[in-house]
Amino acid sequence: MNNINRTIKVSTPSNIAFVKYWGKKPVQYPLNPSVSMTLKNCVCEMDISYQSVENGSFINNFLFNDQKNEKFLKRLEKYLNSLKEICPYLENLSFSIKTNMTFPHSAGIASSAAAFGALGYALANIEREIDLISLEEVNQRASFLARLGSGSAARSIEGPYCIWGDHHQIKSHDDYALKFTNIHSSFKDVKDVILIIDQNEKSISSSEGHQLMNDHIFKETRIHQANQNFIDIISSMRSGDWEQFGGILENEALTLHAMMMTSQPSYMLLKPNSLQVIQKIQQFREENALPIYYTIDAGPNIHIIYPKNYENDAENFIKTELSEYCENGRYIIDHCGTGACLTD
Numbered sequence: 305m306n307n308i309n310r311t312i313k314v315s316t317p318s319n320i321a322f323v324k325y326w327g328k329k330p331v332q333y334p335l336n337p338s339v340s341m342t343l344k345n346c347v348c349e350m351d352i353s354y355q356s357v358e359n360g361s362f363i364n365n366f367l368f369n370d371q372k373n374e375k376f377l378k379r380l381e382k383y384l385n386s387l388k389e390i391c392p393y394l395e396n397l398s399f400s401i402k403t404n405m406t407f408p409h410s411a412g413i414a415s416s417a418a419a420f421g422a423l424g425y426a427l428a429n430i431e432r433e434i435d436l437i438s439l440e441e442v443n444q445r446a447s448f449l450a451r452l453g454s455g456s457a458a459r460s461i462e463g464p465y466c467i468w469g470d471h472h473q474i475k476s477h478d479d480y481a482l483k484f485t486n487i488h489s490s491f492k493d494v495k496d497v498i499l500i501i502d503q504n505e506k507s508i509s510s511s512e513g514h515q516l517m518n519d520h521i522f523k524e525t526r527i528h529q530a531n532q533n534f535i536d537i538i539s540s541m542r543s544g545d546w547e548q549f550g551g552i553l554e555n556e557a558l559t560l561h562a563m564m565m566t567s568q569p570s571y572m573l574l575k576p577n578s579l580q581v582i583q584k585i586q587q588f589r590e591e592n593a594l595p596i597y598y599t600i601d602a603g604p605n606i607h608i609i610y611p612k613n614y615e616n617d618a619e620n621f622i623k624t625e626l627s628e629y630c631e632n633g634r635y636i637i638d639h640c641g642t643g644a645c646l647t648d
């Protein structure tokens with residue numbers, strides 16, 4: 305590579321899992337397949353300048369939301385080092401990286417999915433620029449590279465929905481996520497309102513969390529359940545069966561927390577207000593016969609999922625009855641998006 309000196313700008317969203325990835329096999333393969341919705345507004349904007357050098361010094365400059373961030377820089381360096389074998393060209397490049405998250409850290413939205421999604425997408429585009437891959441191969445390669453940084457990041461490249469992880473009945477892969485196609489029209493525009501129950505969200509680190517599954521007493525049962533939920537949620541999203549979809553969505557959220565509560569050591573990440581909100585949502589749904597369901601990540605905040613057609617009823621309910629359970633009344637309104645893109 306001779307005298308390269310370029311900048312690439314990407315924007316990559318976070319995603320919220322409907323069927324959860326929880327537990328992994330080496331190297332960053334999921335124990336079970338997962339399904340997710342790609343977000344629209346909660347994105348990582350990343351500018352990467354790269355120059356050819358004799359021996360790659362990797363990251364010369366790194367800014368995260370306009371500030372130095374040693375912890376994240378270390379994780380990025382470790383990631384790039386781990387890629388040296390599959391991306392030998394890295395030996396001859398050095399990088400300056402500027403990263404900006406459009407959503408707050410404490411929001412219960414995975415920033416690592418957006419950040420590693422952005423890096424994977426940027427690297428795949430660099431590979432295209434230096435003629436290692438074709439344009440058609442970019443997304444698959446980006447998802448593959450993103451996965452090696454953070455498993456769920458594999459699902460941030462395409463949208464509005466992705467599937468990731470081998471399943472014997474569906475064409476999906478452990479290596480990278482795929483865009484999930486042939487969805488029912490009622491799933492074309494879906495909203496996700498994230499209620500900030502606790503800003504000092506104390507979620508366990510993902511590596512700790514996934515490790516809990518290694519010796520979990522319910523490990524095999526969980527894998528079996530996730531495989532079944534995977535196939536059933538796909539079928540409900542194809543047929544437009546919101547009742548079946550919502551049942552699986554909430555079952556997955558509660559199972560994730562049940563796995564954490566019953567692991568050794570155990571974790572209780574839900575707060576009293578998380579439970580209050582869950583009950584309110586169930587009650588509101590029953591009384592009004594509306595397709596409004598929840599999911600939860602590895603933290604106390606609650607994601608409310610519903611078709612855009614119902615946004616008036618749902619957002620009125622959230623404002624008048626749920627915002628009081630949020631810290632400082634805060635919640636974030638987002639909806640499904642189309643995934644990563646170049647911004648320059």
Ligand code: DP6
Nearest residue numbers: 321324325454455456510511601602
């Ligand atoms: C609960 O992708 O953050 O959000 O692969 O170790 O980076 P690593 O884990 P990560 O795990 C996400 C777990 C989850 C469920 C999900 O997004 O599927």
